[in-house]
Amino acid sequence: MRVPFTKMHGLGNDFIVLDARVDALPPMTRHSAATLADRKTGIGCDQLIILEPSSVADFKMRIFNADGGEVESCGNASRAVALKHGQPARVETDGGVIDVAPTDSGARVDMGQPRFEWQEIPLDYAMDTAAMPLAWGELTNPAAVNVGNPHVIFFVRDTDTVPLVDLGPQIETDAIFTEGVNVNVATIADRGQILLRVWERGVGLTRACGTGACATAVAAIRAGLVDSSVQVKLPGGELTIEWTPGSGIIMSGPAQESFSGTFEWDDFA
Structure with missing residues (x-):
């Protein structure tokens, strides 16, 4: 066949x-x-x-x-x-x-509303998902967001200095994440831009992760670190993420x- x-x-x-x-x-x-x-x-x-x-x-x-x-x-x-x-x-x-639509430069996707409750990530036991009391090496106190799949986000001074190849698989498979997790390390460049690297569950270090960009932008907006429309710059290029509490996450970018x-x-x- x-x-x-x-x-x-x-x-x-x-x-x-x-x-x-x-x-x-x-x-x-x-x-x-x-x-x-x-x-x-x-x-x-x-x-x-x-x-x-x-x-x-x-x-x-x-x-x-x-x-x-x-x-x-x-x-x-x-x-x-x-x-x-x-x-x-x-x-x-x-x-x-989800709702998808092609555009002149790629596509626009409404990814639906993010989820924040510990059972929705899901985690093994209850904790504050806005600042989890956990650490792996130099990575501490992450946020967790489910955007259709589970993500954990660490805000760091410089994403390039984080040994994500070493820490990513440890965090992805930690027993606290009952279905595994995608690992994001992010630096806030300014209120309109986030720099991001992602260790993707079941894939490894990736040039780009759309759900990772969504989860990271939501965590940063929720924490008041960036505006409600923000550019997320990944090694493979940039995505625009828009979100206000109570609404769906809008992701726009090339394909x-x-x-x-x-x-x-x-x-x-």
Whole structure:
């Protein structure tokens, strides 16, 4: 069975997109997703995206990280999917229904409202998620936000000096985060700009993370550190995040198609 795919990216965070909205695919396993994501023996990606029919939205987006684990949400992939779909749509994800729309420069996504309660992150036990009484090495007192997937945010003097390759996997797999966590280290440049690096759950250090940008902006706005519309600068480029309490998070930024092709399903089963 030959399967068509589209390779896309948002700020260098790259995806294999499979469209199963009309023609169904065989069940995707963790092994198959990880094998397709392998950059030496597969097609290669940070996330594998499958588009499927939905009973509650225009279609569903399923998301598999590079390790093959299925996750709830992906902001950069949401922009890529908006570009591929070519018109505004409501999209079902395991993190909730989101609204996407292509723009002249990429896409705009309403990611829905952030969640802050400790059970919603989720954490293993109750604590203040605005300033958690925890530390890993030099990283202390983070904020935690769920934006469809769980994030922890550390505000630091200089993101580039944080040994995120060492600390990221420790924090991602700490037992306090019952479903794992994405790790963000951020520096407030001024009230209109945040500098951000992300260790992504199931992926590792990434050039860009859309949900990480959303979670970090929300945490900074909530703490009064930045304005309600802020530029988030990641190694792969910039996103604009807008949020006011009680409303959905609006993310705007670029997305691109890289190439397309086909593969033999049985080669990756």
